[in-house]
Amino acid sequence: MRTKRTKQYKRLMALYSFSFGFREPYQILVDGDFMYTALKFKMDICKQLRTVLLGNTKQMYTSCTLAEVRKRGEGWSETEMALEQFERRGCSHKKRLVSSTECLASIIASDNPHNYCVATQNESLRELFRTVPGVPLLYINRSVLIVEPPSGITLEKVKQIEVEKTRAPHDEIKFLKKANSSTINKNNGEHAKKQKKRKGPKEPNPLSRKKKKSDSSSALGDTQKSVKSKTYTKEKNTNSIKRKHDELSDDINNPIPLKLQIKDGKTNKNSDHID
Known part of the structure; x- marks a missing residue:
């Protein structure tokens, strides 16, 4: 067999x-016509x-096929012997045998439930089986x-x-829809239970807050402020007295001339002290 045909059959x-x-x-x-042709070409x-x-095979025939071959006479005796070497496939025509075509058609039915291949030389039978999906035909x-x-x-x-x-089974789709709806309802119920908390004023940062002073520290601070105030007042008075004393010393050491004391024919009050 050619390589190209082998790939096609594979x-x-x-x-x-x-x-x-x-x-x-x-x-x-296998029907009688197919077996007769194979013997004719010595295959x-x-x-x-x-x-x-491209695999192991099991050849089968039916009682109706064998009976039809026997009716054809002595020229088909070799075909009869060849068919009997195969496995007999039971059919529902034991009481009344039918033609090979009708028998095979009843076995294949409308969907070939037993996955049979059909080897026949009958063109009309092959034409019939082309209308049934999944039937490999040989001739x-x-x-x-x-x-x-x-x-x-x-x-x-x-x-x-x-x-x-590629699609999910109907039962699986139904289960997924049911599970999805129950999950959605559960989430909605939980969402309704949860109340949104209103945000109030935030408390100040405890790290940025100053610590409150105790009574003793505040009293000590007031005392220090009082002492500082008294010291400042005392220093201020001392400076004022010193400044006045310096001014008096300057007046004594540096008397004002008489010419400067007389102005517009009037004498200054300090003129009495010049003499």
Whole structure:
């Protein structure tokens, strides 16, 4: 198998694994036409399936498929023997067998709950299964085993699954909403209980306040002020007496001349003392 095709099939099976839960061994429902074509081209179909799907596989058939092959005559005896080597998948048509197409369609149903791959040469059957999301389809084209690319419905389902994975579950969303509402109500109740304190006048900084003076210190201060006041008064009186004494001494030592004492024909009172 070519490297490019191998990478494509690897991405394809990864898509089915992550989005729809496919696991090894991959279960493959095989119909009579597919097995007949594989024998015609002498293909080792089990090996080819493992190579294409890049993993272990489990081939399966139904009672309805085997009964349809038997009805086709001796030319299909080899196909019958090849199918009987695979695992039989039980169906609900034991009492009344139906065609292989109808039987496989009932097993796949509308959502392929058991994650089956379908290997068939029937084009109408493949067309039917393209309308069901998550069904890998295989067929043989000139001795080459082909895995069909995913259908448009499958790709739409993959996108939907990816979106759902990113969203939180409904129960989780409901729980979060309930928890959020209860938290909000609790916060509102606590906020209502708390009363805003009115700011009053601030007390002065105790470090910047002066300490009150005691009675003894205030009395001592008053005494000191009184002593200073008396000392200042005494010094003032002493200075005044000294100044007067100095002035008197100056008058005695430096008598005023007579010419200066007579002014406008009048004599000064001190003229009597000049003689």
